[in-house]
Amino acid sequence: MANFELISSIARQTSSKIVFLVVDGLGGLRHDEIGMTELEAASTPNLDRLARTGTTGLTIPVEHGVTPGSGPGHLALFGYDPFEHQIGRGILEALGLEMPVGANSIAGRGNYCLLDHDGKIIDRRAGRLSTEQNLKLTEILSKIEVDGAKITIKAGKEHRVAIVFDPIEDSKFSDKINDSDPQKTNVPPNKVKAATKNAAQTASVIQGFLEKAGEVLKGSPEANGIILRGFSSKPKIPQMKKIYKLNPVCIASYPMYRGLSQMLGMKIIPTGDTINDQLVTLKDNWDNHDFFFVHYKPTDAAGEDGNFTEKVSALENLDKEIPTILGLDPDVLVIAGDHSTPSVLAGHSWHPVPFVIRSSTSESGQTEKFTEREARKGALGTIQATDLMALALAHSGKLDKFGA
């Protein structure tokens, strides 16, 4: 596990440039009929060339057997111990919907649900309500006012909402409160209560909101209740600028990754929806920064959909863009994944993820192609994802010698 104190003590600012390309859900598993993983099936001549000459290996995202969500997966890649630095679900959901989250905010994620006459939950997702109906209900709920708090609520997809509570004036909120969502049916929603003295006001504000929401939604046939969970506040996270002496930027199409990057102190640069847009943004900002996090989502999306062919295409499309990145002549190019998303599992997994580091100080191994099996034969074997950041800094000449 990378040692922040050590790395921070030897990090120095230099003009060298690092492109850190995160291929979301990069790793895969063998498809029984095809007999290959997505990376093995894909035609990726550019990635393969990098793999033959660069420093390759596999990363363990969190630890063996642990499947990370997107938050921990990315935190680890940027060198943060994902167990020590946990980001609450409510915060991640709010960031994903581009809601402003302040130092004093408490965010929660919620579902519209269906209740019976006794107030017991019949369906926790209200039959996966349509997003249109969600938007209508959320419009109504956003008019609710509760003393002592500013409340912001935003519709997600289907039955999902995120909600942010900000204290008014000098008071402080706390996330030491329980979920109102009991995570099961045939019971009523929980009352939100404070687990500590400091959380009393927060619990009363949120319970107050829920009671008003209950009254407003009462008549609504498609969803007559709302349940909240994952209350959390923004964690205090060491800033990349301070630890690594970097001037880092995030070039990501999805809001959640931008929100997460902002928490680490990256500058967020607006960009478009495609990798092509992102690489134009990369080029436009080349002179002003030394660390460029570029996030590629289609691989994870296809994996989550259980679509092997689509994930293969996503990898091939990415491969075509590699020459554009190399054209900028970065001192270091890291290509890594936050976790595996094997399409045969249609979800994230714990399996180690291939990576390649391309620099003038790369040591090549026996890797012939950019795949899970070949990466194992790389110069570094299997490492912790949290070690990748120090390697990127070392390869770019941004770490001084430790000790005499």
Place this chain on the structure above:
Amino acid sequence: MANFELISSIARQTSSKIVFLVVDGLGGLRHDEIGMTELEAASTPNLDRLARTGTTGLTIPVEHGVTPGSGPGHLALFGYDPFEHQIGRGILEALGLEMPVGANSIAGRGNYCLLDHDGKIIDRRAGRLSTEQNLKLTEILSKIEVDGAKITIKAGKEHRVAIVFDPIEDSKFSDKINDSDPQKTNVPPNKVKAATKNAAQTASVIQGFLEKAGEVLKGSPEANGIILRGFSSKPKIPQMKKIYKLNPVCIASYPMYRGLSQMLGMKIIPTGDTINDQLVTLKDNWDNHDFFFVHYKPTDAAGEDGNFTEKVSALENLDKEIPTILGLDPDVLVIAGDHSTPSVLAGHSWHPVPFVIRSSTSESGQTEKFTEREARKGALGTIQATDLMALALAHSGKLDKFGA
């Protein structure tokens, strides 16, 4: 990371013998024109034979991406966490010049420098003063006396000196003081001040010395000032005898490695300048010890000089001596490096370093030659350097079973 408490609880004294050969700066990188690393280019039939039958792998000296100095690199090989056990620069410099350093000593490293009329630094190294001039000035400075301290000063190469301050009588010194060397020009040297109450006397002694030195050097045209940095005291380090139940010796030609070994409780045996001399010393002392640290420097020196051919020769010269070591029939022979010193970088680097363990309990891998790439295919893959010592003990039958 090796667990001292665990290893210490199962270590036992036996008559088996371990030769621990540290090849300084062993690892290298591929030379672009030659297309090989130094180890790949060298003809090393004896090392290759060991690599085919022994336990091979690569060590990470400190952690991924971290380039160690000689101190941390060696501490790790002997099983000490190099982050936890840090040895100050002043202490290492003094040890390197064979100056006696006691439990209460404060050591600093220094430069002769050039000051302008206002006392501002023009050149921190006084134009890399000749060693002869250095010796003359140091002779003069060694006559300075300051109340409360015994002062020992010794010339290094060119502009470098080391200086050791020992308290007189019962008083204690502290290294919680700042450098007088500001590490930049066009400013005067810093006054040495105490950062804590306990350091007040130390600061006043050293500042007193510096003021007298300033007066003495005033007229000297080639170097009219001296600046000191890296003040440190001898760290308290667990002794190898106690942790490992060993009776260890150091056979090294360079003073710094002898000094470091002495701090770990090794006995220092005088030896000559060549590996041949060292192996004669090894043979002469074979019956009296069970752990022999033999240090081989030419590989690092050639790497630091950026001399690929010279490093290849240094490896080939070492290879010729391997039969002499095997002739003593050690129970365990470990060949490892404290860090890589690729001649293409002309300096230390973070890249993992090959090792081989030869014993009757070695498990062979798929390694065909003693090189970086082949070592990766060894039985142990990539491990922490701090794990090597426990492996050496295990292979020599010096570790009991842990638990029932």
